[in-house]
Every structure is written in C-alpha cells, then in structure tokens.
Amino acid sequence: MTERELEILALLKQDPLIAQQDLADKLGISRSAVAGHIMNLTNKGVIRGKGYILAENRYAVVIGGANMDILGRPAANLRVGDSNPGSVSCSPGGVGRNIAENLARLGSDTRLVTAVGKDAYGQQIIEHCQRAGIDMKNTLQLNDALTSTYLSVLDGDSDMHVAINDMAILERLSVDVLKSQQAMLKRAELIIVDANLSEAALAYLLSNYAEIPLFVDTVSCAKATKLKPYLNAIHTLKPNLKEAEQLSGMVIENYSELPGLANWFHNQGVERIFLSLGADGVFYSEPNEQALIPAIPVAMVNANGAGDAFLAGLAHGFIQDWPTRKSTEFAMAAAVVALSDLATINPNMSEISVNRVIKESLC
Structure with missing residues (x-):
C-alpha cells in the first residue's frame, strides 16, 4: 500500500463510517482524491462492502518501547569533550515502536502495545504511528508520566558513539495491563516482544502465550539476560553475536562455530535464531x-533502526508464509532501506522499496 493509503486505512480503522469529505479535510487533499484511494483499497480487497468494512487480516501485535529519538550528527569527525558543529533531529523511535512502523509500512496489519505520556512527545508519537497505519487503540496514554526519550550521538562514520535512554514509563506496562488485552493477544498471528519490557511483563508474556509464535528482540546484552529462563517459549530470536554469547555462555572464535552456537539455542527450545553479524551478514538457523547470508553493500547514512527493520521484515515474511531463507533475504534488504535514510524509520520503507533493493543486489 502507498503511504496515503496507509493514512486513509488508519482513519477508517478509527471511524469506519467517516465521510469522504471528512477524510479529505483531515488529510488536506480533495474529496475526489480520497474517492480514488478508496477505490484502490477496495480493488486490493482491503475494503469490502459499504460502510468501509475492512477485511479481517492476520495481524501482528508488537509489545515494547516507544520513544522520542533525539539524534545528534557531527558535520565532521566527532571531537569527544568538545562542542561539535552538526545537526540535531527528533523523530519517533523505540525498539517496539520502530518494529511496528516498519511492519505497517511493509503492508502488514500491526497493533502496538506501549505506554506514552499525555504530553507533546506522546501525542506526536500517537499521531505519527496512526499515519503510518499502526493500530494504536491498545496503547496506554498516562497523565502522570513522561514519554520516553532516547538521546544518541553519531560519530563521523554515522555509527552510534553514545546514547542515553529515559524509559521509566515502560514499567507502567504491567502484567495487569497486559492481562486486560488477552483477547486481542490470543487472536494474533504472532506477537513481537522487545526486551525493554520489565522482567514481570516478559515473564507473563513468555509464560502464557507460547502457543502463539513469539518473536523476541534482545535489544542489548544487559537486557537479553532477562530472557534466559524463557528461551523454550521463543519461536524467533534475533540477537547479535555478543548477545548470543552472553545468553549461551559460549565464546565464538570463528564463524565455523556458529552452527554449534545456534544448536545450543535450539536445545533450549528456540525454534529459529537469526544472528546479526554486522557487516558480515546474518547467520540463520x-x-x-x-x-x-552475506550482507548487502550499502552507503550507511544512519545505523539506528536497521535491526528493527530486519525483525519487521522477518515478521512480514512469516505472515506471508514465505520460506525462512526468503524472509531472511527480505529482512536484510529492509535493513538496507533503513540504513539509507537519516530518520530512524525510512519514510520510503515499503515492500516495493525492499524488493527493489533485492533486485539491485542481484545485478
């Protein structure tokens, strides 16, 4: 779907009886343009019948963090301990939210469960996610807490030099809150969880929803350790090599040892593992x-968000019933699309743009 179609679909999900003129007013386009988009959505089978009855899709639920990302980028090499000329930008981020936006932009029906404050950043995140096509009805908006912020500074090579996160609000995504959404979670095609969640929330999800494919993003070495007691519930795990070593207690000297590392995770009950090897690609098992699978060469603009796009690509492939190798290649190309834009989420992310990367890599 196009970005405009995603915006219209998000508005229709909020109000299936909304008039076309009201849609036009909200989007700042003509009524005839809205009618054209509605016809396209109908022809694609997304809208069925009068009253904008939406087709019942297989949907994914993402549970995790939503932040406002504040990104500092030096104009030249980073001088530590000094003021650096450069640029500062803000955009919605957070591991869970990033995965959800990438997944929605790829065309999968996506619902986000997170917590934001009723403040300017929180409202901006809600509106941005809705425009991207994410169903936000299950997101908490709290009066007495501030929306998470994530401050990162890049080096001269556009890689992350340092970051600070303030994610205290995510503790409010409690077991009781998750229990209140049980009916929606039980009907999901898959559930994606990021390890930023509290230990109690992770324990609840990984102990009670193992019958649904659970995709887990380890986030970091420190946060990955929370997952160790529940590896047998995880369908798809996406760590980098350091995180996998932290979880397993193994040290990998060369890549010939990767099958043994992957088999350790299988023996713990993990069905699929995708080891990120940075510039060397991805080992999947x-x-x-x-x-x-070797990495696709790319001129990196911003390293933030590539892993989130990769996991979204895996989830999209799973919903489409693709073989694992095809899903992996698609996910790697999605990461390339993410790396190619300064924003945390490339606004051009789509199944079309990802397939274009795959096609160009074969030339």
Missing part, C-alpha cells in the same frame, strides 16, 4: 536448515 532452524532445526532443518542453517546458512550464513
């Missing part, structure tokens, strides 16, 4: 298949 499931019980009957293992492979190392």
Whole structure:
C-alpha cells in the first residue's frame, strides 16, 4: 500500500463510517482524491462492502518501547569533550515502536502495545504511528508520566558513539495491563516482544502465550539476560553475536562455530535464531536448515533502526508464509532501506522499496 493509503486505512480503522469529505479535510487533499484511494483499497480487497468494512487480516501485535529519538550528527569527525558543529533531529523511535512502523509500512496489519505520556512527545508519537497505519487503540496514554526519550550521538562514520535512554514509563506496562488485552493477544498471528519490557511483563508474556509464535528482540546484552529462563517459549530470536554469547555462555572464535552456537539455542527450545553479524551478514538457523547470508553493500547514512527493520521484515515474511531463507533475504534488504535514510524509520520503507533493493543486489 502507498503511504496515503496507509493514512486513509488508519482513519477508517478509527471511524469506519467517516465521510469522504471528512477524510479529505483531515488529510488536506480533495474529496475526489480520497474517492480514488478508496477505490484502490477496495480493488486490493482491503475494503469490502459499504460502510468501509475492512477485511479481517492476520495481524501482528508488537509489545515494547516507544520513544522520542533525539539524534545528534557531527558535520565532521566527532571531537569527544568538545562542542561539535552538526545537526540535531527528533523523530519517533523505540525498539517496539520502530518494529511496528516498519511492519505497517511493509503492508502488514500491526497493533502496538506501549505506554506514552499525555504530553507533546506522546501525542506526536500517537499521531505519527496512526499515519503510518499502526493500530494504536491498545496503547496506554498516562497523565502522570513522561514519554520516553532516547538521546544518541553519531560519530563521523554515522555509527552510534553514545546514547542515553529515559524509559521509566515502560514499567507502567504491567502484567495487569497486559492481562486486560488477552483477547486481542490470543487472536494474533504472532506477537513481537522487545526486551525493554520489565522482567514481570516478559515473564507473563513468555509464560502464557507460547502457543502463539513469539518473536523476541534482545535489544542489548544487559537486557537479553532477562530472557534466559524463557528461551523454550521463543519461536524467533534475533540477537547479535555478543548477545548470543552472553545468553549461551559460549565464546565464538570463528564463524565455523556458529552452527554449534545456534544448536545450543535450539536445545533450549528456540525454534529459529537469526544472528546479526554486522557487516558480515546474518547467520540463520532452524532445526532443518542453517546458512550464513552475506550482507548487502550499502552507503550507511544512519545505523539506528536497521535491526528493527530486519525483525519487521522477518515478521512480514512469516505472515506471508514465505520460506525462512526468503524472509531472511527480505529482512536484510529492509535493513538496507533503513540504513539509507537519516530518520530512524525510512519514510520510503515499503515492500516495493525492499524488493527493489533485492533486485539491485542481484545485478
């Protein structure tokens, strides 16, 4: 779907009886343009019948953090301990939220469960997510807490030099809150969880929803350790090599040892593991298949968000019933799209743009 179609779809989900003129007014376009988009959505099978009855899609639920990302980028090499000329930008971020936006932009029906404050950043995040096509009805908006912020500074090579996060509000995404959304969670095609959640929330989700494919983002070495007691509930795990070593207690000297590392996770109950190897690509493993896929060369603009786009690509492939290798190649191309824009989420993220990267990489 196009970005405008995603915006219209998000508004229709909020109000299925909304008039076309009201849609036009909200989007700042003509009524005839809205009618054209509605016709396209109908032809694609997204809208069925009068009253904008939406087709019942297989949907993913993402549970995790939503931040306002504040990004500092030096104009030249970073001088530590000094003031650096450069640029500062703000955009909605957070591991869970980033995965959800990428997944929605790829065309999958996506619902986000997170917590934001009733402040300027929180409202900006809600509105941005809705425009991207994310269903935000299950997100908490709190009067007595501030929306998370994530401050990062890049180095001269556009890689992250340092970051500070303020994510205290995510503790409010409690077990009781998650229990109140049980009916919606039980109907999900898959549930994506990021390890920023509290230990109690992770324990509840990984102990009570193992019958639904659970995709887990480890986030960092420190946060990955919270997952160790629940590895047998995880369908798809996406760590980098350091995080995998932290969880397993193994140290990998060379890539020939990756199959053994992956098998350790399988023995703990993880069905699929995708080991991020940075510039060397991705090693994926499931019980009957293992492979190392080289990275696609890319002129990196911003390293933030590539891993989130990768996991979204995996989830999108799973919803489409693609084989694991095809999903992995698609996810790697989605990461390339993410790396190619200064924003945390590339506004051009779509299934079309990802397939274009795949096609160009084969030339």
